[in-house]
């Protein structure tokens with residue numbers, strides 16, 4: 001099917017983009033187009049105007065000073081190629097290199113993935129596990145939304161109409177940090193049937209002082225596996241904590257996998273991801 005007719009604009013400044021969004025409340029932002037255009041082709045979405053943000057070069061690239069700031073328009077390929085990320089947050093490189101295929105990674109952007117909030121997308125789990133913050137600009141100026149508050153429901157985020165996601169920031173990490181992402185891929189699309197991202201910190205006493213575990217694919221949105229986090233922080237070992245990872249999550253069952261199957265994947269992948277993250281602490 002072809003998309004409905006639409007107008008196209010390619011602003012060259014963020015202000016111009018915001019003004020176009022203000023004047024056209026039904027407009028959609030176009031980044032890499034790898035989620036939006038397929039949705040338009042099946043007429044799941046029919047925006048009258050596409051605001052292509054591809055010329056906003058200030059939204060591209062990775063900056064590292066203490067923490068790490070990633071422009072919303074940074075492609076998966078750029079994340080894979082970033083030496084700053086390879087050094088400071090290799091879990092983001094690992095995640096990016098597991099998205100789709102080279103064509104998808106060359107066009108798709110981290111901001112597009114996060115703003116779209118597909119329940120099976122990879123990046124939402126990783127930014128949630130890393131405790132990232134989303135920098136947003138809109139008609140009422142700038143604001144910051146924590147990853148914990150950002151993913152609201154299936155394809156729904158805390159972004160308000162007319163707002164643009166500009167940057168994803170990850171706070172500075174302690175030396176003793178381990179992180180990993182494990183994904184069970186859909187064999188055709190490469191999307192996560194379930195994906196689990198984990199981050200663990202070790203305190204001066206040698207015990208796990210902080211832990212965040214985030215799951216994608218299991219339910220309508222990326223969600224924290226808090227029962228497993230609490231178990232690990234209370235001194236349980238990886239196997240005991242992972243056995244609790246599926247507790248308290250929301251699930252969806254569909255043609256690809258039942259709710260029970262997804263719950264089992266959550267436990268299995270949490271164990272694998274935690275094992276790898278804990279090895280990085282040694």
Ligand SMILES: Cc1cc2nc3c(=O)[nH]c(=O)nc-3n(C[C@H](O)[C@H](O)[C@H](O)COP(=O)(O)OP(=O)(O)OC[C@H]3O[C@@H](n4cnc5c(N)ncnc54)[C@H](O)[C@@H]3O)c2cc1C
Pocket residue numbers: 028029030031032033034035036037038072073098099100101104107108109110111112113114115116118120121122123159163164165166189190191192
């Ligand atoms: C064949 C195929 C395989 C794929 N496999 C995977 C996979 O394995 N894992 C995975 O996670 N994803 C996968 N994807 C999805 C891909 O990663 C998308 O590129 C990504 O989800 C969306 O990013 P985009 O830049 O293409 O956004 P677009 O498609 O341009 O936009 C998506 C949505 O986000 C909004 N948006 C985009 N940027 C912003 C912004 N800065 N501020 C506010 N709103 C914004 C748009 O208005 C739109 O509603 C796949 C896609 C395809 C086509």
